Amino acid sequence: MEKTIHGRPYKETKRGPVLTPCAPNSVLARLGDKWTILVMSILALDPARPLRFSEIRTGIPDISQRMLTLTLRNLERDGLVLRRYFAEVPPRVEYELTAMGKTMLPALEGFTGWIRENWQEIERSRQAFDAAEAERSASGT
Amino acid sequence: MEKTIHGRPYKETKRGPVLTPCAPNSVLARLGDKWTILVMSILALDPARPLRFSEIRTGIPDISQRMLTLTLRNLERDGLVLRRYFAEVPPRVEYELTAMGKTMLPALEGFTGWIRENWQEIERSRQAFDAAEAERSASGT
DNA sequence: CTGAATCCCTGACGATACTG
DNA sequence: CAGTATCGTCAGGGATTCAG
Numbered sequence: 573m574e575k576t577i578h579g580r581p582y583k584e585t586k587r588g589p590v591l592t593p594c595a596p597n598s599v600l601a602r603l604g605d606k607w608t609i610l611v612m613s614i615l616a617l618d619p620a621r622p623l624r625f626s627e628i629r630t631g632i633p634d635i636s637q638r639m640l641t642l643t644l645r646n647l648e649r650d651g652l653v654l655r656r657y658f659a660e661v662p663p664r665v666e667y668e669l670t671a672m673g674k675t676m677l678p679a680l681e682g683f684t685g686w687i688r689e690n691w692q693e694i695e696r697s698r699q700a701f702d703a704a705e706a707e708r709s710a711s712g713t
Numbered sequence: 714m715e716k717t718i719h720g721r722p723y724k725e726t727k728r729g730p731v732l733t734p735c736a737p738n739s740v741l742a743r744l745g746d747k748w749t750i751l752v753m754s755i756l757a758l759d760p761a762r763p764l765r766f767s768e769i770r771t772g773i774p775d776i777s778q779r780m781l782t783l784t785l786r787n788l789e790r791d792g793l794v795l796r797r798y799f800a801e802v803p804p805r806v807e808y809e810l811t812a813m814g815k816t817m818l819p820a821l822e823g824f825t826g827w828i829r830e831n832w833q834e835i836e837r838s839r840q841a842f843d844a845a846e847a848e849r850s851a852s853g854t
Numbered sequence: 855c856t857g858a859a860t861c862c863c864t865g866a867c868g869a870t871a872c873t874g
Numbered sequence: 875c876a877g878t879a880t881c882g883t884c885a886g887g888g889a890t891t892c893a894g
Binding site: 624625626637638641660661662664 | 856
């Protein structure tokens with residue numbers, strides 16, 4: 573029976589616990605990239621309704637066409653988003669969350685909920701830290 | 714009363730919902746970087762026990778000294794980790810989770826729990842996607 | 855309308871060597 | 875022991891242009 577912390581296996585040694593990197597890292601890295609959460613959030617607004625490429629893009633004003641394409645492709649590759657292509661003229665493509673994509677929403681909500689409740693304090697901490705750092709370098713002159 | 718999804722404010726327009734980027738992005742980006750979650754996980758193994766720099770490093774064999782320093786400093790800046798410096802010879806520095814850092818653990822656990830239950834399926838999806846892609850480019854020759 | 859291809863730049867990250 | 879300084883590499887990501 574392997575011990576885990578946050579889904580990560582680790583071994584007890586006389587020098588303390590040792591974490592061994594594993595696949596879930598890549599999932600977190602994906603979710604942590606610049607646009608993925610925003611795209612997931614857009615699709616989560618009404619999980620039952622597929623959205624067109626341009627609708628998603630309108631919902632995220634600052635994303636470039638290239639990055640939206642890449643982000644959606646990665647989500648499709650991970651099985652979180654379903655892509656449906658209609659061979660019409662002009663072409664139409666719709667995206668929606670897969671079943672697995674939908675099961676992620678509560679966990680995502682839990683995490684972003686914590687952020688919602690704490691980001692002001694984080695912001696304050698960052699400013700205090702930066703101020704203290706600036707003062708140290710000033711006194712060093 | 715502003716509407717939010719995943720802690721992110723958005724506006725309804727006739728063209729659909731529009732997400733406006735805000736500070737929490739930077740929190741998720743921080744957590745999503747290469748080492749932060751691993752360091753948090755190490756400190757979370759026994760939240761009551763402060764760890765020395767070298768203990769943390771031993772627990773994450775692949776991290777470089779530089780990246781551990783940077784990761785810890787960022788966590789300290791965000792107010793998630795407390796750094797205690799002892800002016801001894803040789804010097805000793807201990808790190809532990811702050812109160813806010815500890816409140817993050819359940820949310821983190823929820824998220825990584827979802828990953829733990831789904832990463833095999835994600836892995837399968839990735840392989841299927843890559844296989845299909847390889848086949849398409851093969852048939853194109 | 856959707857997406858591929860190209861160019862380029864910035865920043866994250868690693869390796870190494872040095873310091874209090 | 876813990877951290878800094880410096881350098882080099884490489885992928886993420888933006889702007890632009892082309893294609894089906």
